[in-house]
Each structure stands twice: as structure tokens, then as C-alpha cells.
Amino acid sequence: DTEVTQTPKHLVMGMTNKKSLKCEQHMGHRAMYWYKQKAKKPPELMFVYSYEKLSINESVPSRFSPECPNSSLLNLHLHALQPEDSALYLCASSQDPGGTDTQYFGPGTRLTVL
Amino acid sequence: AQSVTQPDIHITVSEGASLELRCNYSYGATPYLFWYVQSPGQGLQLLLKYFSGDTLVQGIKGFEAEFKRSQSSFNLRKPSVHWSDAAEYFCAVAPYSSASKIIFGSGTRLSIRP
Numbered sequence: 630d631t632e633v634t635q636t637p638k639h640l641v642m643g644m645t646n647k648k649s650l651k652c653e654q655h656m657g658h659r660a661m662y663w664y665k666q667k668a669k670k671p672p673e674l675m676f677v678y679s680y681e682k683l684s685i686n687e688s689v690p691s692r693f694s695p696e697c698p699n700s701s702l703l704n705l706h707l708h709a710l711q712p713e714d715s716a717l718y719l720c721a722s723s724q725d726p727g728g729t730d731t732q733y734f735g736p737g738t739r740l741t742v743l
Numbered sequence: 744a745q746s747v748t749q750p751d752i753h754i755t756v757s758e759g760a761s762l763e764l765r766c767n768y769s770y771g772a773t774p775y776l777f778w779y780v781q782s783p784g785q786g787l788q789l790l791l792k793y794f795s796g797d798t799l800v801q802g803i804k805g806f807e808a809e810f811k812r813s814q815s816s817f818n819l820r821k822p823s824v825h826w827s828d829a830a831e832y833f834c835a836v837a838p839y840s841s842a843s844k845i846i847f848g849s850g851t852r853l854s855i856r857p
Contacts, residue, residue, distance in 0.1 A: 669850075684843075719787070721786075736786045737784075737785075
């Protein structure tokens with residue numbers, strides 16, 4: 630099973646709301662990633678978790694707060710977002726965070742901030 | 744700083760025709776190189792990757808890519824395209840020290856003419 634699942638598929642939120650995105654994998658991977666993809670643009674790395682610890686934060690604003698409760702689950706907590714944060718948020722996982730392993734991507738959550 | 748360039752924004756080819764998508768990278772040493780495909784509203788799927796060794800890399804769905812160090816290129820090819828190949832294609836690069844930190848090119852949208 631090489632599946633990464635993400636919920637919800639779509640999310641609409643106001644600028645004062647607090648919401649969370651969820652990502653799950655059951656492949657035993659020890660690295661998990663959050664990417665942001667604006668329309669007609671490539672994905673941009675936001676965060677990397679390695680063995681459940683945050684290893685890379687690409688200078689992401691604090692209104693995005695990642696959390697890795699266990700090795701299978703990755704959350705992205707959202708608070709006080711701006712309309713320009715509307716995008717497709719992609720989660721990925723790989724076997725070994727520092728090695729040459731393939732990143733497997735989920736289908737993404739399409740977020741709209743009103 | 745490393746970067747990757749895909750000079751073609753949009754390419755249209757006839758079904759059954761051959762395909763070549765261009766990718767050039769800028770990096771001090773030989774990086775890790777990838778080609779990903781993204782269908783509309785979907786996550787990314789790895790087509791193939793190059794780390795070292797044979798410069799001609801075979802991937803899934805009949806795709807191949809050739810690493811040419813002298814030209815800093817990693818072009819994607821397929822001898823005969825199918826209508827289902829219509830999608831967005833991303834070339835990507837990661838530093839030799841860590842395949843976690845992938846940087847994507849701007850993408851090439853492939854359309855298939857019946």
C-alpha cells in the first residue's frame with residue numbers, strides 16, 4: 630500500500646477561523662512533508678518532519694502550525710489565515726528523510742480562505 | 744543556489760507521437776533529479792529519478808530521461824504518447840546532501856491532440 634491520505638479534500642474558512650488539515654500514511658515512513666501549491670505553480674516545501682521531529686521549516690508564517698502526533702499522522706493547524714493562503718496543500722511521505730527514497734504524495738486539500 | 748528550469752510552459756502533441764520535455768538545472772555538484780506528473784486536482788506521482796550511475800533512466804508508464812552533465816539537462820522522453828498522458832509535468836532537483844529538500848521547476852502542461 631503506497632497511499633497517503635489527506636482530509637478534508639476541500640476546506641473553506643474565514644480569516645478568523647481555526648481549522649486543521651490531516652495527513653495519514655501506513656507505509657512505515659519516517660519522514661513526512663507539507664507542501665503548498667498555488668494555482669498553475671509548482672509545489673513549494675513548507676515543513677519536513679523526520680522521525681516525528683520538525684527538521685525543516687522553510688520560513689513559513691506562524692499562522693501555519695504543523696504537528697506530528699505519531700509516525701503515521703501529520704497535521705497542519707491553520708489560524709488567522711489570509712486570502713492569499715488559498716492553495717492546494719499537499720502532504721508527502723518517504724521512507725528515509727535524509728536518503729534517496731521516493732516521496733509519495735497525497736491528493737491534497739484545496740483550501741479557500743474568504 | 745540550486746534551481747531548475749522548464750522552458751516550455753505548454754506543449755501539444757498528437758496521440759502516438761513522440762514526446763520530449765526539457766529540463767535544465769543549476770547546481771554546483773550533481774544533484775538528485777526527478778520527474779513528477781500531476782493530473783488535474785491530484786497529487787504528484789514520481790515518474791523517475793536519477794541519483795548516480797547510468798545516465799539513461801527508465802521510469803513508469805513508458806517514460807525515460809537522460810542526464811547530460813555537459814548540458815546540465817535532464818530531459819524526459821516517451822516514444823509514443825497516449826491521451827491519458829495529458830497532465831502537468833514537473834522536473835525537480837534536490838541537493839546531494841538531502842533528497843528531502845526538493846525544488847520543483849515551474850512545470851510543463853502537456854495536451855494530447857486526438
